[in-house]
Structure formats: structure tokens, C-alpha cells
Amino acid sequence: MDIHRLGRLEYLPTFEAMQDFTAQRGAQSPDQLWVCEHPPVFTQGLAGKAEHLLLPGNIPVVASNRGGQVTYHGPGQVVAYPLIDLQRAGYYVKEYVFRLEEAVIRTLSELGATGHRVRGAPGIYVRLDDPFSHARLNPAQPDEDPFKGLGKIAALGIKVSRHCTYHGLALNVAMDLAPYSRINPCGYAGLPTVDLSTIGVSITWDEAADVLTRHLCALLTP
Numbered sequence: 001m002d003i004h005r006l007g008r009l010e011y012l013p014t015f016e017a018m019q020d021f022t023a024q025r026g027a028q029s030p031d032q033l034w035v036c037e038h039p040p041v042f043t044q045g046l047a048g049k050a051e052h053l054l055l056p057g058n059i060p061v062v063a064s065n066r067g068g069q070v071t072y073h074g075p076g077q078v079v080a081y082p083l084i085d086l087q088r089a090g091y092y093v094k095e096y097v098f099r100l101e102e103a104v105i106r107t108l109s110e111l112g113a114t115g116h117r118v119r120g121a122p123g124i125y126v127r128l129d130d131p132f133s134h135a136r137l138n139p140a141q142p143d144e145d146p147f148k149g150l151g152k153i154a155a156l157g158i159k160v161s162r163h164c165t166y167h168g169l170a171l172n173v174a175m176d177l178a179p180y181s182r183i184n185p186c187g188y189a190g191l192p193t194v195d196l197s198t199i200g201v202s203i204t205w206d207e208a209a210d211v212l213t214r215h216l217c218a219l220l221t222p
Helices: 011-024 093-110 178-182 205-220
Strands: 002-008 032-037 041-044 061-063 071-073 077-083 116-118 121-127 150-161 164-172
Touching: 002 205, 011 032, 011 061, 011 077, 011 164, 032 205, 071 178, 077 205, 093 121, 093 150, 093 164, 093 205
Parallel strands: 002 032, 041 061
Antiparallel strands: 032 077, 041 071, 077 164, 116 121, 121 150, 150 164
């Protein structure tokens, strides 16, 4: 897999470049992993609903063809875009999503924190009262809030075209989290959003990017 550390890039040209790469790649094109961060931007997925954009203000809103609802990208967030030929890699979309989430869970574990999955809500979450607890989550009962006591630390949204992936995931490292209050993150009203800094993990963007990249490469390699 070719790894490209791209620095800070505007979202829309990056999105368009991923589309172009995917449209033009052939059977022998090497897979790539683009790692970057974006200036402040809200992105709407294909399932995005206008009512989840509460008060975008001066932050631009870009329509995207990834799955999911509205999310926020901004400085201090590691964004990873794996451009993978799943047919060649030998696994299906469901397993691909599992591997993306697992890379975040292993990244958090290496940093001392514990990441959790919530059924039906892609991304990774941490306990707000004790992000370093290794105890498993108790499954939410039908009448319970599945996000009770949790904060979202990584978002996930992908697109698959001709067996090839683009878009990807975003891990919050040390951000201004205020823009998340202007949206219902990923379509969930009142869902708390956290970063590594607020849960007590002190790490630079480059260090976090290195750890996440290493786990992504290990898990996504055929």
C-alpha cells in the first residue's frame, strides 16, 4: 500500500481527487492510503438530512457521496482515506468496515484508552466517565439510549465503487470541538463528541497519525 501524508488540504478538492483516482485505477493499480487534515468543514453523506445541520454559520457545508449523515472535519483531526481494491484484497464491505474500526480501537489501546463499537452506529466511542476502563459495554436495552455515557471519538463514512473504496475515517486528536454543537453528529441529536486531548491523552497530530497509519496498514493489507 502506498502511503501519502498530505498535510492540511481543502475537503472538496480531496474528495474530487479520490473520485478521479478510483475512476481511473486499473486492476494493477496499487492501493493507497491518504492521511491528512482539513480546514473546518461540515460534510453531508448520502443519507444526510437538512434538519441535522442546526447552525452551520460560517463553516462551509459540502455534499458528499459517502455513506452516513453530517459530520465535521477540522484541524487537529487525523483523516485517513484508504483507497482499496476489495476484490483484490479478498474481503467484503462489512469486513472492511470492521477492519477500519479495529484500527481505531487498536490505536486507542496503544495510547491507553478503550474504544467501543455501538451496534448500528458506525464509528468508535469511549466511556466519558472512564475512557481507560477495559470493561465491556453492557448491551443497551430496547428502551435505553445506546449512547448513554459515551462520547464519539472517531467517525466513519465510506464509498465503494467497482469494488474500490474511498472516503474513510476521522480520529479526533486535539480539536476545537465547538462546531459539533452546530450539528447532530452523524444524525444523533445531543451525541457528545470528544478527542484524545479531552479524555486525557496527550499526543501530537503526527504521532497519532503514525500510530493509526501503522494499524490501518496492518489490518487492510490482503
